[in-house]
Amino acid sequence: MAEILVLVDHVDGAVRKPTLELLTLARRLGEPSAVFLGPGADSATEVLGRYGARKVYVVDAPEVDEYLVTPAVDTLTQLAERTGPAAILLPSGPDGKEIAARVALRLGSGLITDAVDVTAGPEGPVTEQSAFAATYQVTAHVTQGVPVITVKPNAAAPEAAPADPVVEKQDVTFGPASHAVRVLSRTPRERGDRPELTEADVVVSGGRGVNGAENFALIERVADALGAAVGASRAAVDAGWYPHSHQVGQTGTQVSPQLYLAAGISGAIQHRAGMQTSKTIVAVNKDADAPIFELADHGVVGDLFAVLPQLVDEIERRRS
Amino acid sequence: MKIVVCVKHVPDATADRTFSEDGTTDREAVDSLLSELDEYAVEQALRLSESDADAEISFLTVGPDDARDALRKALAMGGDAAIHVSDEDIEGSDAFGTSLVLAKAIERHGFDLVLCGMASTDGSMGVLPALLAERLGVPAVTHLEELAIEDRTVTGRREGEGATVRIQGALPAVVSVTDRSGDARYPSFKGIMAAKKKPVETLGLSDLGIEAAQVGRAGARSAVDTATRRPPRAKGEIVADEGTGGIGLAAFLTTKKFI
Numbered sequence: 001m002a003e004i005l006v007l008v009d010h011v012d013g014a015v016r017k018p019t020l021e022l023l024t025l026a027r028r029l030g031e032p033s034a035v036f037l038g039p040g041a042d043s044a045t046e047v048l049g050r051y052g053a054r055k056v057y058v059v060d061a062p063e064v065d066e067y068l069v070t071p072a073v074d075t076l077t078q079l080a081e082r083t084g085p086a087a088i089l090l091p092s093g094p095d096g097k098e099i100a101a102r103v104a105l106r107l108g109s110g111l112i113t114d115a116v117d118v119t120a121g122p123e124g125p126v127t128e129q130s131a132f133a134a135t136y137q138v139t140a141h142v143t144q145g146v147p148v149i150t151v152k153p154n155a156a157a158p159e160a161a162p163a164d165p166v167v168e169k170q171d172v173t174f175g176p177a178s179h180a181v182r183v184l185s186r187t188p189r190e191r192g193d194r195p196e197l198t199e200a201d202v203v204v205s206g207g208r209g210v211n212g213a214e215n216f217a218l219i220e221r222v223a224d225a226l227g228a229a230v231g232a233s234r235a236a237v238d239a240g241w242y243p244h245s246h247q248v249g250q251t252g253t254q255v256s257p258q259l260y261l262a263a264g265i266s267g268a269i270q271h272r273a274g275m276q277t278s279k280t281i282v283a284v285n286k287d288a289d290a291p292i293f294e295l296a297d298h299g300v301v302g303d304l305f306a307v308l309p310q311l312v313d314e315i316e317r318r319r320s
Numbered sequence: 321m322k323i324v325v326c327v328k329h330v331p332d333a334t335a336d337r338t339f340s341e342d343g344t345t346d347r348e349a350v351d352s353l354l355s356e357l358d359e360y361a362v363e364q365a366l367r368l369s370e371s372d373a374d375a376e377i378s379f380l381t382v383g384p385d386d387a388r389d390a391l392r393k394a395l396a397m398g399g400d401a402a403i404h405v406s407d408e409d410i411e412g413s414d415a416f417g418t419s420l421v422l423a424k425a426i427e428r429h430g431f432d433l434v435l436c437g438m439a440s441t442d443g444s445m446g447v448l449p450a451l452l453a454e455r456l457g458v459p460a461v462t463h464l465e466e467l468a469i470e471d472r473t474v475t476g477r478r479e480g481e482g483a484t485v486r487i488q489g490a491l492p493a494v495v496s497v498t499d500r501s502g503d504a505r506y507p508s509f510k511g512i513m514a515a516k517k518k519p520v521e522t523l524g525l526s527d528l529g530i531e532a533a534q535v536g537r538a539g540a541r542s543a544v545d546t547a548t549r550r551p552p553r554a555k556g557e558i559v560a561d562e563g564t565g566g567i568g569l570a571a572f573l574t575t576k577k578f579i
Contacts, residue, residue, distance in 0.1 A: 068478075094480060095481060138343075143540070298558075300560075307561055307566045314570035
């Protein structure tokens with residue numbers, strides 16, 4: 001079976017969940033080979049193997065951390081030329097998409113971004129994407145070269161398939177483009193104890209109706225009661241009530257959790273584009289005509305400052 | 321400094337957009353306008369020109385006749401001139417075809433800085449700035465929320481995955497900015513009138529030395545198999561809170577096994 005190159009997304013060797021989803025999808029297409037850039041491969045190999053990586057290619061060069069995007073482009077392009085993979089999978093996101101596009105251009109390959117599913121087809125991988133604020137489902141395939149595909153978080157549930165990976169250190173020649181954009185500093189965002197927005201099974205979001213930064217404590221209380229990540233609408237973020245890294249919507253993060261709770265969010269198209277593929281949607285809003293109720297499996301027309309505290313109390317009562 | 325801002329004419333993102341039978345965006349069904357995310361790039365170009373008397377701003381688009389409306393909107397906001405690449409063989413181009421056309425037009429015009437939005441609001445791939453940089457052989461200083469140019473060096477803040485990154489590259493360069501980079505101005509009446517007199521150059525593929533087979537459907541490297549409207553979500557239960565809304569919500573979440 002042909003190799004499938006999977007670019008590993010990690011923080012100092014701690015592999016992020018979307019990579020495990022990519023390995024799971026890659027097994028439908030061939031034999032996954034993880035491509036690990038930077039230091040920390042030793043601590044990552046076990047988990048990569050557990051999710052089915054047959055090989056781990058390691059490129060640990062200073063360029064990887066010192067320059068933006070292009071060192072990964074040189075790496076994947078050269079590995080693709082050496083290994084002749086049947087597909088290359090990367091995580092969607094600003095970095096992953098830029099890497100993917102440049103690799104595809106260099107290889108003369110087609111590119112598909114933001115896939116929400118990938119399956120094996122008669123002519124190679126078939127992808128599913130959401131389009132037009134998630135009102136459409138599109139299936140597509142690459143018609144030229146090695147398919148390069150970026151995949152959104154939560155596209156598949158990670159499934160373990162233990163393998164004992166062969167670790168191969170690879171040398172890569174970094175061209176001038178790999179020294180073009182220097183990373184001056186890197187400040188990791190505070191993670192806190194809550195799950196990451198893109199990876200969370202449950203997301204609790206607040207919007208304009210939350211009416212103030214201090215009131216987001218209530219949204220956080222609900223989130224903690226449900227083990228959820230906290231999201232915010234663009235209106236709430238623009239008002240400075242919650243950090244932009246939590247913005248759910250077309251220009252923020254697009255989420256697809258098992259449960260999405262929208263509080264004080266009217267459901268403008270910009271917001272819907274970021275959440276309407278969620279499995280179950282519930283909404284609390286005092287305006288009965290808010291478009292969010294068109295999406296809701298269960299909606300409460302009422303004051304979120306009455307409904308949400310009662311919800312938290314009831315969750316605690318049912319659990320005790 | 322010679323600045324080229326790439327803009328796209330897109331179907332209104334707040335309207336009910338559809339696909340044509342051939343899997344391309346239906347441009348007839350709804351009104352089109354300058355992509356909102358490109359307005360931020362236009363704005364940054366105008367701000368840069370305020371501190372650089374030698375700045376010369378051109379807007380560039382590729383698309384059918386009515387794509388000119390996007391150029392007019394940008395010119396009404398400010399800037400000096402525009403370039404419209406239009407050729408029926410371009411129709412159906414993927415990001416590779418489009419980036420080839422744009423790169424050739426940019427090379428022909430000359431540039432110190434190419435400015436782009438973070439993505440279009442229709443295709444929303446967000447890969448064009450990277451492809452332009454790759455084709456032009458210049459740095460891609462992308463996805464910036466904040467930028468400054470000093471001594472022909474671009475420095476900016478990029479909100480990356482899990483981290484904020486400060487990055488730097490030398491001009492000539494491709495820069496893209498996010499919707500966090502600063503609110504775009506509204507065209508003034510004076511600006512709208514002035515835009516009518518600004519030159520718009522129209523180019524075809526032959527002006528750029530591009531063969532028809534390199535772009536359009538013929539040059540596309542991927543194909544859409546199906547585009548189907550997602551079935552509407554089943555109508556849920558909407559209840560008015562009469563003092564037990566939170567308890568009812570908890571009961572619903574329990575039936576769905578979230579509690």
